[in-house]
Amino acid sequence: MTDKKLIGVDLGGTTCKFAILTTDGEIQQKWAIDTNILDEGSHIVPDIIASINDHLALYNMQPADFVGIGMGTPGSVDIKEGTVAGAYNLNWKAKQPVKRDIEKGTGIPFFVDNDVNCAAVGERWMGAGDNVPNMVLVALGTGIGGGIFMDNKLLHGAAGSAGEIGHVCVDPNGYLCTCGNHGCLETVASATGVVHVARDMAEEYAGDSKLKQTLDDGDEISSKMVFDLAKDGDPLALSVVDRVSFYLGFALANLGNTLNPEYIVIGGGVSAAGDFLLTRVQKYFEKYTFSNVRATTKVVLATLGNTAGVVGAARLALD
Amino acid sequence: MTDKKLIGVDLGGTTCKFAILTTDGEIQQKWAIDTNILDEGSHIVPDIIASINDHLALYNMQPADFVGIGMGTPGSVDIKEGTVAGAYNLNWKAKQPVKRDIEKGTGIPFFVDNDVNCAAVGERWMGAGDNVPNMVLVALGTGIGGGIFMDNKLLHGAAGSAGEIGHVCVDPNGYLCTCGNHGCLETVASATGVVHVARDMAEEYAGDSKLKQTLDDGDEISSKMVFDLAKDGDPLALSVVDRVSFYLGFALANLGNTLNPEYIVIGGGVSAAGDFLLTRVQKYFEKYTFSNVRATTKVVLATLGNTAGVVGAARLALD
Numbered sequence: 001m002t003d004k005k006l007i008g009v010d011l012g013g014t015t016c017k018f019a020i021l022t023t024d025g026e027i028q029q030k031w032a033i034d035t036n037i038l039d040e041g042s043h044i045v046p047d048i049i050a051s052i053n054d055h056l057a058l059y060n061m062q063p064a065d066f067v068g069i070g071m072g073t074p075g076s077v078d079i080k081e082g083t084v085a086g087a088y089n090l091n092w093k094a095k096q097p098v099k100r101d102i103e104k105g106t107g108i109p110f111f112v113d114n115d116v117n118c119a120a121v122g123e124r125w126m127g128a129g130d131n132v133p134n135m136v137l138v139a140l141g142t143g144i145g146g147g148i149f150m151d152n153k154l155l156h157g158a159a160g161s162a163g164e165i166g167h168v169c170v171d172p173n174g175y176l177c178t179c180g181n182h183g184c185l186e187t188v189a190s191a192t193g194v195v196h197v198a199r200d201m202a203e204e205y206a207g208d209s210k211l212k213q214t215l216d217d218g219d220e221i222s223s224k225m226v227f228d229l230a231k232d233g234d235p236l237a238l239s240v241v242d243r244v245s246f247y248l249g250f251a252l253a254n255l256g257n258t259l260n261p262e263y264i265v266i267g268g269g270v271s272a273a274g275d276f277l278l279t280r281v282q283k284y285f286e287k288y289t290f291s292n293v294r295a296t297t298k299v300v301l302a303t304l305g306n307t308a309g310v311v312g313a314a315r316l317a318l319d
Numbered sequence: 320m321t322d323k324k325l326i327g328v329d330l331g332g333t334t335c336k337f338a339i340l341t342t343d344g345e346i347q348q349k350w351a352i353d354t355n356i357l358d359e360g361s362h363i364v365p366d367i368i369a370s371i372n373d374h375l376a377l378y379n380m381q382p383a384d385f386v387g388i389g390m391g392t393p394g395s396v397d398i399k400e401g402t403v404a405g406a407y408n409l410n411w412k413a414k415q416p417v418k419r420d421i422e423k424g425t426g427i428p429f430f431v432d433n434d435v436n437c438a439a440v441g442e443r444w445m446g447a448g449d450n451v452p453n454m455v456l457v458a459l460g461t462g463i464g465g466g467i468f469m470d471n472k473l474l475h476g477a478a479g480s481a482g483e484i485g486h487v488c489v490d491p492n493g494y495l496c497t498c499g500n501h502g503c504l505e506t507v508a509s510a511t512g513v514v515h516v517a518r519d520m521a522e523e524y525a526g527d528s529k530l531k532q533t534l535d536d537g538d539e540i541s542s543k544m545v546f547d548l549a550k551d552g553d554p555l556a557l558s559v560v561d562r563v564s565f566y567l568g569f570a571l572a573n574l575g576n577t578l579n580p581e582y583i584v585i586g587g588g589v590s591a592a593g594d595f596l597l598t599r600v601q602k603y604f605e606k607y608t609f610s611n612v613r614a615t616t617k618v619v620l621a622t623l624g625n626t627a628g629v630v631g632a633a634r635l636a637l638d
Contacts, residue, residue, distance in 0.1 A: 076611075134476055148577075150481070155469050157453055157579025159615035162469070167609040168573045179609040254487045258467075258577065260476025290486040290498040292395075296478035 005061075007108065008314030009048060009071035010115065013037065013089035016048060018055070019310045023067065023318060025126040027311070031055060041091040045098060049105030056106075063107035068317030070111045071098065072118030072309045076160055079113055111316040115309055116163065117154055119302075120147025122312025123265050127304035134261035137302065138165050138252065140270035143178075144186040144193075150259065165255065166190065170247045188247045191270055194223035198240045209236035227273040241273075241280060249284020256289045256297040267302030274301065324380075326427070327633030328367060328390035329434065332356065332408035335367060337374070338629045342386065342637060344445040346630070350374060360410040364417060368424030375425075382426035387636030389430045390417065391437030391628045395479055398432055430635040434628055435482065436473055438621075439466025441631025442584050446623040453580035456621065457484050457571065459589035462497075463505040463512075469578065484574065485509065489566045507566045510589055513542035517559045528555035546592040560592075560599060568603020575608045575616040586621030593620065 005028070010017040013035060020029040033051050036043040052069070056062070075087025082099020084092060102110045113121075120129075120137035129135040135149045144166030148155045155162040166186035167179050174183025175196060187193050202215045211229050214221055229237035252264050264285075266278065278301050285299050304311060324347070329336040332354060339348040352370050355362040371388070375381070394406025401418020403411060421429045432440075439448075439456035448454040454468045463485030467474045474481040485505035486498050493502025494515060506512050521534045530548045533540055548556035571583050583604075585597065597620055604618050623630060 132477075134481075146577075150469055150474050150476070151472055153470055153472075155453075155578065157469070157616075158451075158581040159579060159611055161579035161609075161611045161615070162453075162577070164576050164579070164609065164612070167576045167612075169569065169576070169607045172569065172607070177609075181607060181609060184609075250488065250491065254573065255577065257483050257486045257488070258465075258481070258574065259474065260478060260480035260483070262477040288488045288491070288500060290480075290483065290496075290500060290503075292478055292480045293483070293486075296480070297476075 004067045005065055006067055006314035006317050007052060007069040008310040008312070009069060010118065010309035010313055011035065011044070011048070011071060011073045011090070012115070013074065016044075016051075017310045018051060019307075019314060020055075020059070021311065021314045025311060025315070027307070029055070029059065030310075035090065037089070037091040040093055041087075041096075044090060044092075045096065045101050046105070049102055052106050052108075066108050068109035068111055069102065069106065070113075070118070070313040070316030071102070072115040072313040073098070073112060074115055077112055077114045078160070079111075079156065082110065082112055084112065109317065111319070113154070113313075113316055114160075116145030117147040118312035118316065119267060119308040120149065120163075120265075120312065121154065121315045122304055122308035122310070123267060123302050124149055125315050126311050127308060128265045128300050128302050129263055132262035134259065135263045135265060136163075136165075136255055136259065136261050137265045137267055139268035140190055140266065141268040142191050144190045144268070148259065148261075150261070165251065168251050168254070170251050185247060185251045189244050189251075189270070191223040194226050194240065194244055194270065195221055197243055198226050198237070201240050201243065202236060205236045205239075207235055210234050211237045211240070223270055224272070227276065231276055241277070245277065245280035246284050249281045250288050252281065252299055253285045253288030256285065256293045260293050260297055262297065264297060264299045265302050266299065267308060271301055323386045324384055325386055325633035325636050326371060326388040327629040327631070328388060329437065329628035329632055330354065330363070330367070330390055330392045330409070331434070332393065335363075335370075336629045337370060338626070338633060339374075339378070340630065340633045344630060344634070346626070348374070348378065349629075354409065356408075356410040359412055360406075360415075363409060363411075364415065364420050365424070368421055371425050371427075385427050387428035387430055388421065388425065389432075389437070389632040389635030390421070391434040391632040392417070392431060393434055396431055396433045397479070398430075398475065401429065401431055403431065428636065430638070432473070432632075432635055433479075435464030436466040437631035437635065438586060438627040439468065439482075439584075439631065440473065440634045441623055441627035441629070442586060442621050443468055444634050445630050446627060447584045447619050447621050448582055451581035453578065454582045454584060455482075455484075455574055455578065455580050456584045456586055458587035459509055459585065460587040461510050463509045463587070467578070467580075469580070484570065487570050487573070489570050504566060504570045508563050508570075508589070510542040513545050513559065513563055513589065514540055516562055517545050517556070520559055520562065521555060524555045524558075526554055529553050530556045530559070542589055543591070546595065550595055560596070564596065564599035565603050568600045569607050571600065571618055572604045572607030572612075575604065575612045579612050579616055581616065583616060583618045584621050585618065586627060590620055
């Protein structure tokens, strides 16, 4: 390997995280800036360039000290062109030539992919993925995203939509999704989905339950609260977690039956529920996979937390 | 390209098809032999070797005239080792070193993959797949198999089960499958699945229907008969086709949402129902895909019929 370093950038709607890594994946420096989405997001790229250049000066480093910069971003990414379109939480309406501008502004080769794909790269490289050839990351956040590695390559598909596991339909008669369809996995197993399932099940629940009482009092609930109450034995919360786990296990089983990866890694905020969620998902995963997949595809938890994105982004520069 | 030729072998439980092709995919010679599965299938490989050598002598050709032999086979294939295990319809109980034996017997380099993967290679190369980077073949026969290309590579997964689309669950409370699970796509959309759906729906059907009458008379029906009656306007048969199309469209939509290939190609015997089936499947595919996949992933019919296997097998030798 080279002595040169990598820069990872994880661009989000509220903050933009940076890291300098060795080519072995060790983080040597980390910092973050606020994402300024004003004026149609026109400050974002200049802010990224300035922040990188400032830190290079601070650490006495030159562009030639780096293999490249990799960035994960929301929106629809053209990885060859190095452009980003339709990133609504960045206020980017027009297509953004991020590669052209950041290479020009820093003098360092630049690579870009979407944020969930970067998290998948990160988990595979330094986290739960163990550098296996075939791995799927399913990121359970406000929505649900996915990144798929097969034969050591990240899949993009015909138009960049490979890995959109959040829009796999798990119930043809289910809740309306932001995509316009009904019953997408995201409507029942994202953080907002868990809350939706809880509200619905509470309406038909008659027994004693703190979750039910909280909802009846008109208080807000969160997905974390549902899992915490379930861990404490709240019967309604346990039923909600069971239903969410069924949908997740069912969707991941079909992913396994289709792709037979070594690992399906569950990440994102909802995965903070840990083994409590994992064991329940595994039960349904095993129920709906056929024997060879059940024996060779494992469902595991992500281990990098919210550094997966910046680590995976940096890794893009090594391909 | 080279002037050398390819040999394709499509090994099935009743016949074994052979073809000699140019490296452009043009079939120059075709023949077939019966598959002799007696004595634990121990005659199969020697028969294949003898048949190839006989035909080479007949056509005055030498081993050096060929790039290689490719073969598609039932069972579980180790493509690197060149071995086949668990091919029950060939009576192969122990693992078969087909590559070792056929290379030794013919003096020609040999490559092997499973039969559905070979059909996928064939359709992509010379059929409906148009050499796109990302393509899925779903073969609707007695069972349902699948082959997946992403980024120009056939996927195998951790243990060779990538592409087992027949065991994607489409109804958690559905029919028992040969794999032990319930509601696999194969239980409702293979040739046997269509008949099962027809029998079930007939029981609850009260109106006038030739399909209903045939079943009430205790006569055997086939999937082809169901489609033919539906084309003639039989109301029960139309309902059966609609239900089968829903399950297929639903499963293919989720495949599209997961992989976003340029094409999903429907092949196998059931696909002989043609546009009548295709348009109904497309309707449900469009219903359950999200917009970007709906716009960029197309569901089409296979065009090579039962030569896809031998053509695709031959193509293996070019990789």
